[in-house]
Amino acid sequence: MEKTLLNLFVSIATLIIFWFWWKVKKIKKDLAPLLPGPRGLPIVGYLPFLGQDIHRDFTELASVYGPIYKLCLGNKMCLVISSPNLVKEVVRDQDKIFANRDLPLAARISSLGANDIVWSPYNSEWRKMRKIFVREILSNKNINACYGLRKQEIKKSTRHVYDKIGQPIDIGQLAFMTSMNALMSILWGHTLEGEEDFKAAIEFRNLCLEMMVVIGKPNISDYIPMLARLDLQGLERKVRKISVGVENFLNSLISRCSNSIDNKQDQGETNELKRDILQFLMKHKDHEDASKSITSSQLKGILLDTVIGGTDTTSTMVEWTMAELMLHQDVMLKVYEELDKVVGSNNSVEEFHLPHLCYLEAVVKETFRLHPALPYLIPRRPSETCTLAGYTIPKGSTIFVNVYAIHRDPVLWQNPLEFRPERFLSEETGNFDFSGANFQYLPFGSGRRICAGLPLAEKMLMYQLASFLHPFDWKLPSNDTELDLSDKAGIVVKIRKPLIAIPTPRLPNPDLY
Numbered sequence: 001m002e003k004t005l006l007n008l009f010v011s012i013a014t015l016i017i018f019w020f021w022w023k024v025k026k027i028k029k030d031l032a033p034l035l036p037g038p039r040g041l042p043i044v045g046y047l048p049f050l051g052q053d054i055h056r057d058f059t060e061l062a063s064v065y066g067p068i069y070k071l072c073l074g075n076k077m078c079l080v081i082s083s084p085n086l087v088k089e090v091v092r093d094q095d096k097i098f099a100n101r102d103l104p105l106a107a108r109i110s111s112l113g114a115n116d117i118v119w120s121p122y123n124s125e126w127r128k129m130r131k132i133f134v135r136e137i138l139s140n141k142n143i144n145a146c147y148g149l150r151k152q153e154i155k156k157s158t159r160h161v162y163d164k165i166g167q168p169i170d171i172g173q174l175a176f177m178t179s180m181n182a183l184m185s186i187l188w189g190h191t192l193e194g195e196e197d198f199k200a201a202i203e204f205r206n207l208c209l210e211m212m213v214v215i216g217k218p219n220i221s222d223y224i225p226m227l228a229r230l231d232l233q234g235l236e237r238k239v240r241k242i243s244v245g246v247e248n249f250l251n252s253l254i255s256r257c258s259n260s261i262d263n264k265q266d267q268g269e270t271n272e273l274k275r276d277i278l279q280f281l282m283k284h285k286d287h288e289d290a291s292k293s294i295t296s297s298q299l300k301g302i303l304l305d306t307v308i309g310g311t312d313t314t315s316t317m318v319e320w321t322m323a324e325l326m327l328h329q330d331v332m333l334k335v336y337e338e339l340d341k342v343v344g345s346n347n348s349v350e351e352f353h354l355p356h357l358c359y360l361e362a363v364v365k366e367t368f369r370l371h372p373a374l375p376y377l378i379p380r381r382p383s384e385t386c387t388l389a390g391y392t393i394p395k396g397s398t399i400f401v402n403v404y405a406i407h408r409d410p411v412l413w414q415n416p417l418e419f420r421p422e423r424f425l426s427e428e429t430g431n432f433d434f435s436g437a438n439f440q441y442l443p444f445g446s447g448r449r450i451c452a453g454l455p456l457a458e459k460m461l462m463y464q465l466a467s468f469l470h471p472f473d474w475k476l477p478s479n480d481t482e483l484d485l486s487d488k489a490g491i492v493v494k495i496r497k498p499l500i501a502i503p504t505p506r507l508p509n510p511d512l513y
């Protein structure tokens, strides 16, 4: 009897303690401060007030509501953060919770249902794809092994420019073709050749450009799902059409590669192809070990990430850097001085020169500061309800890391709107790199979802810039008195008016071209 009473007492006491603990937790939650943010309209929220350039809208709102604020867009709660401390909480302290992606409809379609690395949720499939990509495909060993191919492509591009001496050149297009060919040669062991290929690549570039704009546009279907069927802005139709073009381009490359692999195998040349990414990927397709096996959609998704992620961003940054240099002739002169000293006028640029081009590297860093290609990274989504800066952040909300605002914050940077590469040679910020270790400077993101192509991107960018600058002087066409550095929104932000420049040779020896 006594034992039963004791058991009853213990059970009741446990229940009371549990109830009390739950109540305190609830009260604490109710007392959590409310996130600041602008008020919107019923149902649509703040959606009608966002303009075309969301990175600038986000930055203006931060000056009113502070470094963390909420925006209700339709039925979605979005958070915009723009301080290094908050970035640290998201990408380091609570990285695991915030490692999911927010997947807009347009991205779901273009990424074949998030079957790629960029848009995949944070799960074992993402881990598998990222591991294959980083450890096998873009390992330092592989990148170094492909140097010869990159060199060949750079040489072709400088030759192409030399053949057009005195004529206007579209710098974005030149950089896109060079990046594309460099990637193609790594992926497939051969590049695009001839008029037909050239046309296909230009068409592919236009598709990529359109795709980036569509994915970056706020889509009513994402924010008010019951209206998704109506596709009010026509974005779903647009992205489906673009995706068909992109897939056709990829399919033709895959079939050409399969033929080339078959031919080379017939000729006993398989070892030579070992470094081709596609062959690596094909090895993983339907692999017997599930931890290494990828599906054909994932194979295409990884190719998409490589080709789109690798060409569009890199060429955008080559164009921005060249535009800033054309606008700041004093900086351009210093770049030439350094190139003459490090490379010399009787040599072509080689990758071993790159670590010695410290001033050019500072120029690139400064360009990334003012024009981060992805101004709010790729939005994240917490996988569970959590706390950020004392605020309760519901599971499933969308997190925008406003790198654009952080890179231009006057509290963090002296004269932030000035283009001054020297700041990256100073003691204060001289050690900032692209690794995302400093939360004040993160053009490639940070944490476990940092850009997976960073080592290749860094190399390709510096190599292209040095190789286009060392052998040529560049001038704007004479009727262009002022260079327009305004930008055009999208998930990748580009220069609004393509940069057109005219080359003249700088080197005495024509054999160097």
Ligand code: HEM
Residues within 6 Å of the ligand: 117, 118, 119, 130, 305, 306, 307, 309, 310, 311, 313, 314, 317, 373, 374, 377, 378, 379, 443, 444, 445, 446, 447, 448, 449, 450, 451, 452, 453, 454, 456, 457, 461
């Ligand atoms: C100038 C060139 C580039 C820039 C500025 C850039 C920037 C970025 C940024 C900001 C992210 C998102 C990071 C985050 O959310 O924290 C990203 C992700 C990614 N990038 Fe890049 N990128 C560049 C080049 C490349 C190249 C060359 C490749 C591949 C060959 C590549 C492949 C990827 C992939 C696969 C992801 C997704 C990573 C993940 O979600 O796990 N990127 N990039």
